[in-house]
């Protein structure tokens with residue numbers, strides 16, 4: 001197995017030499033505070049993302065360059081001996097999700113435009129969000145001193161996500177509708193008011209997000225993985241990955257692109273249904289509740305882009321029930337990760353594709369982790385409490401209540417560790 005650069009692994013075997021540190025990142029287009037010059041001087045990413053941006057206009061919070069985690073134990077013990085399974089940790093980022101990658105590009109461009117003489121000034125930047133976009137927008141705008149306006153579906157995002165835009169000083173509108181309702185409203189409002197729309201139908205976001213694909217190739221020393229599995233909701237990200245991979249192929253950096261898998265929650269699966277119809281019948285739907293709340297979307301704005309990405313990469317769409325995604329998340333955690341439920345959707349899709357023999361034991365496979373697990377702790381608490389209706393929670397690991405005396409503690413530990421009492 002070739003050893004990726006700037007990747008980590010849970011344990012390192014003697015046959016696998018330590019990965020070399022990567023000095024550049026696909027997303028190191030940030031300004032150094034000291035020099036105000038791009039830190040990734042050898043990186044060509046500014047040209048890839050936003051050509052001709054002046055480094056003084058870049059708004060960056062040192063996003064990108066995320067870890068590629070070798071999911072060695074998960075692959076070996078739970079996926080039939082897979083030995084080349086990786087998790088791209090896009091959620092380990094400033095605001096805890098992959099959205100930072102796109103938001104740096106969008107807010108930089110707005111920053112640049114606001115300093116230029118414009119016939120129609122930009123008074124603020126707005127988005128509808130299932131949580132993570134609003135967090136990223138608010139942080140980048142706060143750093144640049146640009147007003148942010150976020151439309152959120154009331155009671156449908158995690159508390160940790162909600163507090164981010166509030167803390168960063170955004171104008172937060174909590175609306176009694178779902179994400180799709182928020183999206184319709186923000187489109188109407190931005191058509192009337194001088195608010196720049198920051199949702200991923202804005203291609204600047206996707207230009208930034210595509211750098212995760214470039215990073216993966218860079219981390220594998222420009223060897224192309226066989227599969228990349230991405231959880232999908234509004235479906236901008238799957239297209240962004242395709243763009244990044246395809247750009248590297250067109251530039252001659254690699255000779256092929258990986259097969260993409262888009263993973264959806266079964267309760268919010270319009271793309272999956274479209275795929276199953278042989279791409280003949282797209283129906284938007286009212287998304288049902290899912291623990292993967294950031295992909296609870298029934299009318300994805302980037303549906304056509306996603307189809308382009310999947311057709312061009314011989315891609316697959318898979319779905320995961322709530323139990324499948326929560327079990328996959330728990331198993332990943334039990335092997336050293338702390339996955340969010342969206343990553344669980346992607347992992348559950350991997351389990352299914354392995355069972356069906358579509359993804360092989362030796363296939364190099366990357367699962368894209370889109371958010372930090374700490375943003376979604378309530379679902380983990382409920383799972384480990386076995387407090388989810390109609391769910392077995394088979395991998396629950398609840399804390400054990402013990403009397404605070406030596407004998408009681410010893411009894412529990414001897415039983416747990418299978419040690420005979422003396």
Ligand SMILES: Cc1ncc(COP(=O)(O)O)c(C=O)c1O
Pocket residue numbers: 097130131132133200231232233234235236237238294295340342370371
């Ligand atoms: C954590 C997380 N995962 C996945 C997605 C899905 O990305 P996209 O809407 O581009 O399909 C989102 C988007 O909101 C997200 O926040």
